[in-house]
Amino acid sequence: MHIGTLSITWTSLILIVTSGYDDLSANKNAQQYRTGISCPVCVATNAVDGDIKTCTRGESFGTLYPEKSTWWYVDLGGRYNVYNIRIQFKDYGEMYTVRQRGRFAGFSLYVSNTTDRHDGYPCYKDGQELPPLDFNTNCITNGRYVIFYNERLVGTNYPLGYETNSVFTELCGVTVTGCVRLDVYGSNCDKPCSNNCPEPRCNISNGACYNCAPGWMGDFCKSKCLFGYYGSKCVQKCVGHCKENEPCNHINGTCDNGCLDGWIGVNCDKRMF
Numbered sequence: 369m370h371i372g373t374l375s376i377t378w379t380s381l382i383l384i385v386t387s388g389y390d391d392l393s394a395n396k397n398a399q400q401y402r403t404g405i406s407c408p409v410c411v412a413t414n415a416v417d418g419d420i421k422t423c424t425r426g427e428s429f430g431t432l433y434p435e436k437s438t439w440w441y442v443d444l445g446g447r448y449n450v451y452n453i454r455i456q457f458k459d460y461g462e463m464y465t466v467r468q469r470g471r472f473a474g475f476s477l478y479v480s481n482t483t484d485r486h487d488g489y490p491c492y493k494d495g496q497e498l499p500p501l502d503f504n505t506n507c508i509t510n511g512r513y514v515i516f517y518n519e520r521l522v523g524t525n526y527p528l529g530y531e532t533n534s535v536f537t538e539l540c541g542v543t544v545t546g547c548v549r550l551d552v553y554g555s556n557c558d559k560p561c562s563n564n565c566p567e568p569r570c571n572i573s574n575g576a577c578y579n580c581a582p583g584w585m586g587d588f589c590k591s592k593c594l595f596g597y598y599g600s601k602c603v604q605k606c607v608g609h610c611k612e613n614e615p616c617n618h619i620n621g622t623c624d625n626g627c628l629d630g631w632i633g634v635n636c637d638k639r640m641f
């Protein structure tokens with residue numbers, strides 16, 4: 369009894385901690401490769417309707433069928449910063465758990481700017497072990513579409529437990545979390561990205577810029593270029609002769625306080641005759 373209470377407390381704690389990110393997929397548009405004829409009401413949007421009791425069912429594929437693959441995607445409606453993808457596969461109870469995991473097995477997940485998974489970032493590829501029916505993975509990237517893909521190809525040896533003859537995909541819940549606002553990070557989507565990130569976007573988990581604005585360097589773009597360097601990626605060398613041998617401006621290479629005697633030009637790189 370006592371242990372049971374404890375574990376419930378821990379579960380709620382973890383739920384609270386992870387629920388700070390925004391739900392990006394709720395009630396968004398979704399599509400799948402053909403809804404299964406055995407369940408015409410099992411449409412693609414059932415996975416994002418917030419009701420775990422309604423599921424998708426794609427057309428069967430596998431060795432007994434002409435179709436060898438399937439896909440499903442949700443359109444987030446814009447390019448968002450994604451943090452995590454959770455999939456709740458249909459659970460028919462303990463008797464069928466292994467079969468369901470074998471149907472789910474081998475799937476991959478992509479975040480893409482188009483509906484084509486080949487254009488996307490590969491978030492996850494399932495391997496030897498059968499996946500749990502309630503699965504989630506962190507996928508820190510940005511994009512508009514979250515794509516589920518699975519296949520059973522002829523001539524491929526699949527790991528033990530993979531269902532291969534007749535497979536169909538039943539997704540009851542797909543929850544994509546991230547931040548609705550683009551210029552924030554952190555598990556409550558409330559920390560602003562650094563002003564030195566060139567676009568108002570940063571790593572949603574730790575705030576690191578994807579690259580730095582000219583003149584700045586380091587993971588968080590908080591450091592000026594090293595002495596004597598400036599510009600984009602801090603690779604340009606100061607060429608001028610600044611007053612008092614000061615370093616040039618770390619952003620644009622000019623001498624902020626003028627030139628050494630005998631030199632002219634905004635960069636103080638021309639000899640005065």
Ligand SMILES: *[C@@H]1O[C@H](CO)[C@@H](O)[C@H](O)[C@H]1NC(C)=O
Binds near residue numbers: 481488489510
């Ligand atoms: C989507 O496009 C943006 C902007 O071009 C790019 O930064 C991002 O990496 C793309 N996302 C994916 C998953 O390819």
Ligand SMILES: *[C@@H]1O[C@H](CO)[C@@H](O)[C@H](O)[C@H]1NC(C)=O
Binds near residue numbers: 508509571572574576
């Ligand atoms: C973002 O930060 C996380 C946590 O530090 C790291 O694991 C991940 O690789 C970073 N992602 C990118 C795209 O920089």
Ligand SMILES: *[C@@H]1O[C@H](CO)[C@@H](O)[C@H](O)[C@H]1NC(C)=O
Binds near residue numbers: 617620
């Ligand atoms: C270079 O940057 C400094 C400091 O922001 C600014 O005062 C100066 O006008 C800039 N020079 C040029 C040529 O853009």
